[in-house]
Amino acid sequence: MEQSLSNAFLILFVGMITVFVVLLLVVLTGKMLIKLVDNISYDKLEASPTIKFVPKLSEYEDREGIDRKKIAAIVASIDVITQGKGYITKVEKLS
Amino acid sequence: MEILEKLYEMTAIGELINSPGTLLMIAISFLLLYLGIYKKYEPLLLVPIAFGVLLANLPGGNMNVIQATAENGIEHMTILEIAKNHGIMNMLYYTLIKTGLLPPLIFMGVGAMTDFGPMLRNLRLAFFGAAAQIGIFSVLISAFLLGFSLKQAGALGIIGGADGPTAIYTSIILAPELLGPIAIAAYSYMALVPVIIPLVVRFTITKKELKINMKQQEKLFPKKVKIKNLKLVKIIFPIVLATLVAILVPSSVPLVGMLLFGNLIKEIGNETNRLFKAASETIMNTATIFLGLTVGATMTAITFLNQETLLIVVGGFLAFAISIMGGIFAVKIYNVFSKKKINPLIGATGLSAVPMASRVANEIALEHDPRNHILQYAMSSNISGVIGSAVAAGVLISFLS
Numbered sequence: 001m002e003q004s005l006s007n008a009f010l011i012l013f014v015g016m017i018t019v020f021v022v023l024l025l026v027v028l029t030g031k032m033l034i035k036l037v038d039n040i041s042y043d044k045l046e047a048s049p050t051i052k053f054v055p056k057l058s059e060y061e062d063r064e065g066i067d068r069k070k071i072a073a074i075v076a077s078i079d080v081i082t083q084g085k086g087y088i089t090k091v092e093k094l095s
Numbered sequence: 096m097e098i099l100e101k102l103y104e105m106t107a108i109g110e111l112i113n114s115p116g117t118l119l120m121i122a123i124s125f126l127l128l129y130l131g132i133y134k135k136y137e138p139l140l141l142v143p144i145a146f147g148v149l150l151a152n153l154p155g156g157n158m159n160v161i162q163a164t165a166e167n168g169i170e171h172m173t174i175l176e177i178a179k180n181h182g183i184m185n186m187l188y189y190t191l192i193k194t195g196l197l198p199p200l201i202f203m204g205v206g207a208m209t210d211f212g213p214m215l216r217n218l219r220l221a222f223f224g225a226a227a228q229i230g231i232f233s234v235l236i237s238a239f240l241l242g243f244s245l246k247q248a249g250a251l252g253i254i255g256g257a258d259g260p261t262a263i264y265t266s267i268i269l270a271p272e273l274l275g276p277i278a279i280a281a282y283s284y285m286a287l288v289p290v291i292i293p294l295v296v297r298f299t300i301t302k303k304e305l306k307i308n309m310k311q312q313e314k315l316f317p318k319k320v321k322i323k324n325l326k327l328v329k330i331i332f333p334i335v336l337a338t339l340v341a342i343l344v345p346s347s348v349p350l351v352g353m354l355l356f357g358n359l360i361k362e363i364g365n366e367t368n369r370l371f372k373a374a375s376e377t378i379m380n381t382a383t384i385f386l387g388l389t390v391g392a393t394m395t396a397i398t399f400l401n402q403e404t405l406l407i408v409v410g411g412f413l414a415f416a417i418s419i420m421g422g423i424f425a426v427k428i429y430n431v432f433s434k435k436k437i438n439p440l441i442g443a444t445g446l447s448a449v450p451m452a453s454r455v456a457n458e459i460a461l462e463h464d465p466r467n468h469i470l471q472y473a474m475s476s477n478i479s480g481v482i483g484s485a486v487a488a489g490v491l492i493s494f495l496s
Binding site: 004012024 | 215221228229235239240321327332335482490494
């Protein structure tokens with residue numbers, strides 16, 4: 001009985017430490033990946049002459065006088081449909 | 096007269112009259128069906144479980160699951176022999192459940208439906224998913240002191256992880272004889288998250304703490320790192336994490352590994368869209384049907400109507416409540432040492448029950464401050480709770496099996 005009870009406490013101790021360690025690794029891995037991917041993506045953008053920087057939402061709004069919410073919806077749709085590969089170069093009001 | 100007697104013997108009426116326990120189990124199945132259909136308590140699983148209970152308790156149907164013993168020698172039979180001698184429900188149970196196949200398949204579907212985005216955006220909140228696993232281990236000790244064996248206590252404690260497939264997977268390995276009541280308790284309490292979280296919150300969080308506005312804190316203490324390519328991070332993350340978890344806690348790989356695989360095929364996008372659809376719809380739904388029916392079929396009058404079931408129901412509730420409190424107090428301790436405060440409701444969502452726990456926490460926060468939307472923050476600890484409970488299950492299995 002005593003042996004089993006000490007085993008139960010050991011499981012409590014080891015279990016909680018393990019869960020914390022794994023989630024610490026989740027946090028560290030996540031942070032490391034974010035930094036790494038950000039660096040790679042940034043380098044790629046710098047190196048590639050074909051990729052243009054997408055104008056900010058406020059620039060569309062200023063130039064075209066289109067509602068900011070509509071622009072945000074268009075940008076988000078293009079982002080989802082093209083899975084982040086596409087971007088908008090021009091937004092024009094037809095009438 | 097003889098014909099009438101034979102007709103009476105052919106029906107199950109005689110057996111039902113002679114066994115009031117069976118009648119009570121049928122009544123319980125009706126109650127569970129009512130809760131699933133009318134009250135909408137986790138209907139996707141509660142309805143198959145309840146119907147499994149009903150089928151198992153109808154005399155003469157041969158649909159109840161029989162636990163393997165040395166006398167009946169089921170574990171040494173072929174699938175055909177099990178089907179022939181003990182019916183198709185036992186064949187399904189020993190093929191799909193006893194082998195531990197269905198919970199990992201369900202985890203794959205859960206992974207395919209999970210978005211790690213909120214967690215990656217608020218990584219430090221993931222720690223509270225660890226603190227909320229305390230209920231699992233503290234109830235393990237309490238259950239052992241109440242007379243359960245260590246294996247049974249471990250299976251009971253895992254209810255505190257608030258994760259149905261994890262609870263079922265752990266029970267299959269550690270205490271298959273308690274599978275039915277543990278599954279019912281786990282899914283019932285998951286359905287009761289909107290009741291249990293507010294109850295625990297009322298006694299543990301002050302009104303001042305409930306008003307901590309997460310977005311205001313973000314403005315006061317902005318993040319140093321901003322994610323520029325979340326899509327790519329979300330693809331690499333499950334691969335790296337699966338590798339790390341496999342090295343650290345190999346026994347949790349069937350659950351965590353499948354969860355992360357499901358997530359990977361979702362995040363890749365169009366190229367693996369067919370796999371994603373199969374994992375999140377076809378396989379997930381099929382697995383859920385068979386899991387529910389077979390788990391329900393383990394619950395006969397002999398296995399369910401006893402003192403152990405009552406203790407499992409009470410212990411399960413305690414495990415749940417302690418897990419919620421664990422997360423809340425972890426946030427409170429963090430707030431003592433940090434300038435950037437966190438709403439303790441974030442800690443309350445550290446148990447799995449995704450996304451219901453987050454929704455409930457968000458509603459409580461909005462009640463106290465209509466501008467305080469904490470959903471995306473709560474999802475971070477909520478998702479990390481899924482990983483945390485699967486890892487906790489892995490620890491229990493590797494120590495106790």
